[in-house]
Amino acid sequence: MIDAPLVSGFLGAGKTTWLAEHLRRHTCDLVVVNDVADQGVDDALLREAASAAGARVEPIVGGCLCCDRADELRRVLLAEIGRRHRGDAVRDGRVVVETSGLAAPHRITRMLADDPVLRTNLSLRSLVVVVDGLGGRRLLRHRHGVREQVTLADRVVLSRADLARHGELEELAATVRRLNATAELAASTLGAERPVTPADPAVADVFDDDGTVAEPDVRSCRVDLAEGTSWAEYALWLEMMRRAHPERLLRSKGIVPTRDGRLLVQSMGGDVASPVPAPAGVDTGMVFVLDRIAPEVLVRSLRAHVPSAGV
Numbered sequence: 381m382i383d384a385p386l387v388s389g390f391l392g393a394g395k396t397t398w399l400a401e402h403l404r405r406h407t408c409d410l411v412v413v414n415d416v417a418d419q420g421v422d423d424a425l426l427r428e429a430a431s432a433a434g435a436r437v438e439p440i441v442g443g444c445l446c447c448d449r450a451d452e453l454r455r456v457l458l459a460e461i462g463r464r465h466r467g468d469a470v471r472d473g474r475v476v477v478e479t480s481g482l483a484a485p486h487r488i489t490r491m492l493a494d495d496p497v498l499r500t501n502l503s504l505r506s507l508v509v510v511v512d513g514l515g516g517r518r519l520l521r522h523r524h525g526v527r528e529q530v531t532l533a534d535r536v537v538l539s540r541a542d543l544a545r546h547g548e549l550e551e552l553a554a555t556v557r558r559l560n561a562t563a564e565l566a567a568s569t570l571g572a573e574r575p576v577t578p579a580d581p582a583v584a585d586v587f588d589d590d591g592t593v594a595e596p597d598v599r600s601c602r603v604d605l606a607e608g609t610s611w612a613e614y615a616l617w618l619e620m621m622r623r624a625h626p627e628r629l630l631r632s633k634g635i636v637p638t639r640d641g642r643l644l645v646q647s648m649g650g651d652v653a654s655p656v657p658a659p660a661g662v663d664t665g666m667v668f669v670l671d672r673i674a675p676e677v678l679v680r681s682l683r684a685h686v687p688s689a690g691v
């Protein structure tokens with residue numbers, strides 16, 4: 381299996397700087413970099429870091445990976461898989477995909493899940509979203525697409541931490557927390573990370589787009605399952621949800637407390653990871669990220685089909 385984390389974030393958020401530092405610390409075989417501009421990606425910092433890490437850089441330019449260049453992304457990834465199957469290269473490895481600032485990550489995960497070869501060779505279960513530590517809160521309030529990225533993320537990195545005024549990052553972290561209850565949070569200065577604790581904001585954020593309060597398409601909800609939830613019931617229900625709403629259950633992640641122990645369960649699009657024993661200290665509860673489906677609908681369905689969960 382090739383581990384394929386996705387790195388996203390709005391234009392100018394500091395994705396490339398973060399990625400360059402990330403490459404200094406983690407092994408990687410290929411970096412796919414997307415730029416909607418026609419000029420090739422010519423970021424000396426990234427190329428230098430990639431070459432030091434022994435990784436190739438494959439730029440995809442002139443369009444966005446999630447829509448008009450989706451075929452190109454598929455071609456690049458299939459070529460990488462083919463290369464491994466042909467040669468004596470090890471089949472495991474790591475491919476990092478950096479999206480353009482405008483990409484909708486869930487479209488990319490759906491595209492990967494829909495392709496049988498990509499689905500069986502790539503494991504895309506981690507989404508890192510970089511948010512500008514200075515202008516991020518304003519962007520999150522007014523930009524629906526940025527909120528979607530943050531809502532889906534496994535890890536949110538607040539960039540330019542060294543330039544933020546006192547308390548600014550903590551307030552931004554609180555806004556991120558409201559959108560995403562489970563993502564790991566970090567503050568970053570030129571890619572070097574430190575922990576950040578969300579502030580307790582007196583005034584809640586109002587999310588709107590250009591003055592009109594928008595009903596979000598992508599929403600997350602958290603459901604606590606009772607101890608002794610039947611794994612058989614839950615697995616059957618998850619499979620049924622995936623079939624009934626293949627495009628709408630974007631992901632699920634959390635703990636199912638079964639009679640035989642606590643299981644960490646996650647799905648991304650059509651891809652359901654095998655459940656593993658949950659690490660100690662993780663809260664019970666499942667988080668679902670939904671596209672154009674009301675959380676109430678999901679909860680009702682869960683209640684009907686998984687009675688042992690006591691929802």
Ligand SMILES: [Zn+2]
Binds near residue numbers: 444484
């Ligand atoms: Zn796109």
